[in-house]
Amino acid sequence: MTSPLPAAWSHQSRRRRGTGLFTAGLATAIALVAVGVPGDAAQAGPKAPTPITITFPGGPTADNGSTVSVVFDANGNPNVTGFRYSVTGAAKLTMSASADAPGGTATVALFADHLGALRVHVGDQDNLGSAYSSSPIYHAEVQVVGDPSLSGTLSLVDHGPRAGVTVTLEPGGLTALTDADGYYRFDHLTPGAYTLHTRYEQGCDLALDGLPVTIPVQFDQDLWLPPVQDGAGYRCFTSYYHDYEPGTTVRELFGDDAVQEIGFPFDFPFYGQTYSSVWVDSNGYLSFTDQGGSHQAAPADFPSANGPHLVVAPYWDDLIIDPAASVRTTVISAPGYAGALVVDWHNVAQAADPTTRFSFSVTLYASDGYINVAYAGLTPALGSSDTVTVGIAGPGGGLGIRYDIATEPLLDARSITFHNYGL
Incomplete structure (x- = not known):
């Protein structure tokens, strides 16, 4: 079994942002190698497999809101042709990357979207991070520093994420426009209490007024817009x-x-x-x-x-x-x-x-x-x-x-x- 994963980070927004390929040089790589939990390797056979190495070419810290380059290295193990990985809070290894050659490396980019530890978990191409996986999972982390932020996905009830919707954060009147995936983000926030407001004007208007959030305790807030209703409770959809x-x-x-x-x-x-x-x-x-x-x-x-x-x-x-x-x-x-x-x-x-x-x-x-x-x-x-x-x-x-x-x-x-x- 592997050690439990911390629940401090939401994997959902990381998955949205963490699938691109990053090609930064590895000259400043800092190897943060984490071995599998004892007993995992024994399940794979009489000889423990070669560990997978996780390194962060940009160093042990990253700025909040930046892209973090992560390198997975199979260290010459020819049985490893790819990697499955996730970030902090994910119970399973849901993302994948192909090695440049059997036993080789893969470089991925992850989005550092809140303060604290960005912990990365990786296994080989057959490891789903479930109880049925026999190969080890390896872990390493980078510390995200800087000002607090708030981000999430805006979705319409029964219609999914929606682009082009303005989200307002009060006090201060800060605004953010959702992207093609419905993602919004506020950076460089001062710690304190805020409220989120948004309205989507369509045939049946949808709105969310006064959702309270506390920064930096909350950093990832998905928004589901319910239909606007009249004073008697009638809605349109x-x-x-x-x-x-x-x-x-x-x-x-x-x-x-x-x-x-x-x-x-x-x-x-x-x-x-x-x-x-x-x-x-x-x-x-x-x-x-x-x-x-x-x-x-x-x-x-x-x-x-x-x-x-x-x-x-x-x-x-x-x-x-x-x-x-x-x-x-x-x-x-x-x-x-x-x-x-x-x-x-x-x-x-x-x-x-x-x-x-x-x-x-x-x-x-x-x-x-x-x-x-x-x-x-x-x-x-x-x-x-x-x-x-x-x-x-x-x-x-x-x-x-x-x-x-x-x-x-x-x-x-x-x-x-x-x-x-x-x-």
């Missing part, structure tokens, strides 16, 4: 899991600016109340209360304290339901299933462009209050039209969420879901 749902029952909604109340055999929860009917407007929205007729466009400040209230708008615009188009519904029910209602604006057109046809649907799920919106036949112009409103509005007080088409245009392949995470 996009996905590629739901398709446009065609309706089956054609409703008496024809021409321009038509409204019809439609009932369904279950109770749907919305902003703390339950409803068993909706008013469907030919202009691409529905409401859980009578809006006093049809409305061709939402107010510019939707959702607003001034209304309209209790609205679900999948594509609110001045639309035409001519003989080639229709509004259709489907009630989905089954034993033991709470039920769902599909409202489908089928083959409709904008009044401003009656020749371009498209469809969209809203599905209301009674069991959990999910509202799913999906599209079919959208052109880029339809998906980014500045006359369209997409979102939900609550019972008052400005509650609701507006999907931002300007930052993330609507797509056939991408659905939008609104949901109260408190349900």
Whole structure:
């Protein structure tokens, strides 16, 4: 067995930064050779294998935020054609490097991203650092010195790391822009208490406000941005899991600016109340209360304290339901299933462009209050039209969420879901 690895360092960000090849000369190499734990070598056979040497050409110290060159040397052992290695905190040898020849060397670059010991662990090409590995693991370390820093990866919930997002560190107003891997970093920090803030503007905005961090106790802080929610707990998120749902029952909604109340055999929860009917407007929205007729466009400040209230708008615009188009519904029910209602604006057109046809649907799920919106036949112009409103509005007080088409245009392949995470 090998000695336990210290848990002070996070391997995740090191892995992001520690795979490049470094070619600095070895003239100043300082050999820090660590032998395998007694007993490991005995498992490999009657003769202990030649140790793998770890050296740091730059010397025993490195500046925080710098690249550290590390040389692995098999010392002529022809059975070693490569190396598996990791840095402080890693339980397994997850990275690999090929030797320049059997029994030869490999040089790798690691990123020194916080103060203290950067400890390197290495084995031969067959050593995974697990209990099943029979060959030894060798260790050496370099001391990282300088000013404290803070770094990590910014990711969107369900969408992974995201580039080009500004992260702000307060006090001081320091900012960092995430790179292609979602990585951000602040250098030359003064020890103390800070907070992290960031916002990613897309169709459904994501934000993180006031995450406390203490420097230098914390040095590696990954960020997961949750969706922005309104005062009642409703959120919006996009996905590629739901398709446009065609309706089956054609409703008496024809021409321009038509409204019809439609009932369904279950109770749907919305902003703390339950409803068993909706008013469907030919202009691409529905409401859980009578809006006093049809409305061709939402107010510019939707959702607003001034209304309209209790609205679900999948594509609110001045639309035409001519003989080639229709509004259709489907009630989905089954034993033991709470039920769902599909409202489908089928083959409709904008009044401003009656020749371009498209469809969209809203599905209301009674069991959990999910509202799913999906599209079919959208052109880029339809998906980014500045006359369209997409979102939900609550019972008052400005509650609701507006999907931002300007930052993330609507797509056939991408659905939008609104949901109260408190349900």
